[in-house]
Amino acid sequence: MLAPTHLFFAYALAEILRLPRLPAIIGGVIVDMDMVLQYGFPFMHRGIVHTPLIMIVSMMVLYVFTKNQDQAFSFGLGFVSHLFLDTLNPTGIMWLYPYPMYFSLNLAQYNNLIANAGIIFASLLCIVFYRWKNEQRA
């Protein structure tokens, strides 16, 4: 999916679970930084960086530096939300890396306008609703 879709989806999940928003947003969009990698498998886009293995490693690194469990968990949540949305695309994700098999639900192309707009819309609704509920309960 496109970067704004990942951003809003990660933000919505963080809002629902009452976790810090910024690490989730960063985790949700930073995964696509691997677009600069062009060295062939697995050092390419949708290669090793798009795997739960790197997600766990980066969560651990973040925890070591921040000593903040919520921030590390929020970053991981954003990361896994990115992997989930990319699983909807035909290419898919290597969920079991280092086993090199791509898993895909093949529901929509990454740049499908309606899919991206719809997910952003649903995310926005969740953000507004859960923020309102969170404020009510605070």
Place this chain on the structure above:
Amino acid sequence: MNKELEFRAAGIIVLIVSAMLFSVLGTVCTNTYSLKNAPAKTTISYLLTEFPVNQYVCVEGTVSEILPDYTSKKGYKYQQFFITDGKNSLKVFCSKYSGSVNVSVNDHVSVTGKFQKFGNTYEIYTQCKDIEKT
């Protein structure tokens, strides 16, 4: 505590399900739009005399030669083969991103895609899944 947990879990489930539903909806709408706006059928001879470069065309032909698959530097895979109408041949270059097409020499196919010039040759570029055996 349990109600709170259920409340949060419901939000996550709704978000995940809506992401999947919008993906399906997007694909269905895009496919419907593509079918309604399909380009008119033309012939290989017409393409190689009029050269409507960068236009979307639909052409039928018989597979005359299959070239080895091509892999780009980024790792994307493509199929390539020639189709002929008996007089002229035209290269078909298709992305395997959404799936491949199983074609053999002498198969009759219908190809819908972009007619373009690549180097010194003309070709039709499309998604392999959009190639139909007729």
